[in-house]
Amino acid sequence: MHLRLSRRSALLGAAGLAIARRQVAVAQEPRSLPLAWPGRHPGDGFWIRNAFASENTWYNPGWWHCGEDWYALGDVETGGAEVLSVGQGRVVYVGSDYPGRVVIVEQEDGLYAMYGHMDPDSIVPEGTPVRAGDMLGTVYHRTDGRAPSHLHFEMRTFLFSDRVNGEHPEHGVRCGLNCPPGPGYWPMSAEHPAELGWRNPVLAMAAATFTGRCYVTESAPSAMMPFLDQPGGESLGEQALRAGDLVEIGEVSGLDAAATETSAEHYQVWGRTSIGGQSGWLRIVQPADGDTGSDGRPASVEILLAPERFML
Numbered sequence: 001m002h003l004r005l006s007r008r009s010a011l012l013g014a015a016g017l018a019i020a021r022r023q024v025a026v027a028q029e030p031r032s033l034p035l036a037w038p039g040r041h042p043g044d045g046f047w048i049r050n051a052f053a054s055e056n057t058w059y060n061p062g063w064w065h066c067g068e069d070w071y072a073l074g075d076v077e078t079g080g081a082e083v084l085s086v087g088q089g090r091v092v093y094v095g096s097d098y099p100g101r102v103v104i105v106e107q108e109d110g111l112y113a114m115y116g117h118m119d120p121d122s123i124v125p126e127g128t129p130v131r132a133g134d135m136l137g138t139v140y141h142r143t144d145g146r147a148p149s150h151l152h153f154e155m156r157t158f159l160f161s162d163r164v165n166g167e168h169p170e171h172g173v174r175c176g177l178n179c180p181p182g183p184g185y186w187p188m189s190a191e192h193p194a195e196l197g198w199r200n201p202v203l204a205m206a207a208a209t210f211t212g213r214c215y216v217t218e219s220a221p222s223a224m225m226p227f228l229d230q231p232g233g234e235s236l237g238e239q240a241l242r243a244g245d246l247v248e249i250g251e252v253s254g255l256d257a258a259a260t261e262t263s264a265e266h267y268q269v270w271g272r273t274s275i276g277g278q279s280g281w282l283r284i285v286q287p288a289d290g291d292t293g294s295d296g297r298p299a300s301v302e303i304l305l306a307p308e309r310f311m312l
């Protein structure tokens with residue numbers, strides 16, 4: 001692996017990673033990321049292959065994705081991965097043949113979190129109260145050949161919305177009349193999914209997910225990560241961080257979950273931390289071109305930091 005070592009990052013690498021001493025208050029109830037491998041931090045070992053409001057050219061060209069498709073990294077089978085509730089609430093729906101089941105949690109923050117393609121034999125029953133990090137089940141092993149096993153994950157403001165999945169569904173793909181899961185996609189020629197109540201899942205959760213102790217994931221592009229004076233600002237020098245390194249995030253930026261941006265380019269989430277006594281910003285997630293829309297813009301997202309695992 002070719003590494004460009006700046007003098008500053010080499011010094012920091014030798015000194016190790018200093019953690020900010022100041023305890024930062026978490027402003028909101030904690031949130032988890034929706035997938036985990038046993039014994040690892042939520043989100044570590046996964047990526048979003050098809051992001052919110054991006055076009056999946058091989059599966060549903062011409063439609064915006066209303067959620068995120070989470071996959072295991074590399075050639076690892078995603079079926080069997082643990083699906084975690086991202087927030088606190090109650091399971092209000094279990095059903096459908098998506099394929100696999102759909103679970104919907106009504107969260108105390110007023111949002112509905114929807115988890116699609118779950119193993120029918122693994123799921124918690126309807127009515128179950130859940131907290132962030134509680135296991136809802138596992139990802140269904142798909143054998144239909146239409147798509148590899150993955151988790152389809154949505155955050156939205158509604159369980160039923162008249163035009164989406166209620167009495168008058170305008171695009172009844174895969175679901176239709178009074179069908180809680182909903183279509184999962186919305187035509188690119190119509191409104192942006194955010195105008196109908198869908199939210200960008202990672203951006204909706206990011207402040208409460210990533211504030212506090214986080215670990216550098218397997219997805220970090222190399223040992224070197226950019227360290228900026230402000231989100232998208234000037235470089236303070238790259239940091240020698242490795243998978244498993246701990247960072248304390250005091251503040252998260254890039255949080256407009258209702259923005260009507262498209263493609264994965266709008267996954268610009270940064271976290272403020274202190275390294276070697278210097279305050280700066282690290283990337284938490286970043287757009288990736290594993291998949292692209294038909295306009296060539298990225299449809300995928302890499303998760304560079306993972307929150308400390310929720311323990312009951």
Ligand SMILES: [Zn+2]
Pocket residue numbers: 065067068069151152153184
């Ligand atoms: Zn999907």
